[in-house]
Amino acid sequence: MSLNNGLEAANMLEEMMKITAQNLVKMEVSQHYEIIKELGKGKYGHVTLVMHRQRGTPMALKLLPKESTKQQNFLYEYCVALVLSGHPNIIGMFGIAFESEEHYGFLYEAALQRDLISIIKPREGILEPAAKLCTKQLVNALEFIHHKGLVYRDVKPENILIFGRDCQNIKLTDFGLTRPRGTVLKLVSGIIPYTAPELSNTQNCEGVPIDFTLDAWALGVLLFCLMTGYFPWEKTVPSDPFFEDFIVWQKTGITEGLSYHWKKLTTEAMDMLSKLMSLNPSERSPVNKVLRYLDYPWRVANWRALEK
Structure with missing residues (x-):
């Protein structure tokens, strides 16, 4: 494995973050998703089970409060998860990142168990x-x-x-x-x-x-x-x-x-x-x-x- 691998990863993620920031959708969760229940809560945000109102697809929604989350940190976590999501033993991503009035959020595969x-x-x-x-x-x-x-x-x-x-x-x-x-x-x-x-x-x-x-x-x-x-x-x-x-x-x-x-x-x-x-x-x-x-x-x- 190349010793430059880490540097290459950092450069790729930086480019992805720039593109994601330019295309970040603005919306409120309730517009498109029905909140079912909370799945987990941590120091930096919480995860909620939601259902897409039109398609009925269950998804996990991670919300990070804007007041305690830098946009760069949100974009970074989202882009890393997206890069890794193709593996069968890593959680799948839906490729949807957005910001609401109070939160940054992204959607991924729901673990219902x-x-x-x-x-x-x-x-x-x-x-x-x-x-x-x-x-x-x-x-x-x-x-x-x-x-x-x-x-x-x-x-x-x-x-x-x-x-x-x-x-x-x-x-x-x-x-x-x-x-x-x-x-x-x-x-x-x-x-x-x-x-x-x-x-x-x-x-x-x-x-x-x-x-x-x-x-x-x-x-x-x-x-x-x-x-x-x-x-x-x-x-x-x-x-x-x-x-x-x-x-x-x-x-x-x-x-x-x-x-x-x-x-x-x-x-x-x-x-x-x-x-x-x-x-x-x-x-x-x-x-x-x-x-x-x-x-x-x-x-x-x-x-x-x-x-x-």
Whole structure:
């Protein structure tokens, strides 16, 4: 893959944003769509299920308040989603962006069922066949994003929508944090379990050029959640005792200090996670290396007994 890939992606998106801004439709939602129910609400906006009044098509409508959203940020998220929407494991877009009196908005494929977080059982995770099916599709989506020169940066179960039973078809959504490879991140607003340690290092005051390895780290955390029903730690900082135990394991190979949740995992699963979540980003496995582990068991045979 070309090292210029990220720059090419940035240039393409900038051109798309200019064209989209010139053709941005002005309308009120109620003119063309009937609001059915709210699907989700976040820090930056909310998603509503709507029905097209003439065609009767169900759609998901993302609305971002103008008072707290720069037009450039709205255009960026819309254009990224549009570029990626052709993949079967990425949410489909309708190519409709508009502004109303109070909001910017765009429409995409509605997931009438639920997201991945809704099926992860605390203390258990999800069934191993479903976890592997989900993993395979997620890796395919991330590889596609990386091929476009972009880093997704938001791998978490809330952003993985489920179509069909038992993860038969999953789709990534929400591309507000997606950036071209090489973009320098100067700060991280809040450290969460999915945050790679290089981003939580306060010594990196000049910023970190992002790479695909950030998605590999977050994928490793997600797989741990799917297999155990727990986060491996709360924050990727040495003051977190669970993360400190993980650091010891990565540096010495000694597993005795790890929490009992890790003991549910097979040797192969542990190897997979240790490579995805290498402390050194340059040594981290690319996401597609996970596919090599799909034929091995991920949980030990008596894993449920460890919860008792």
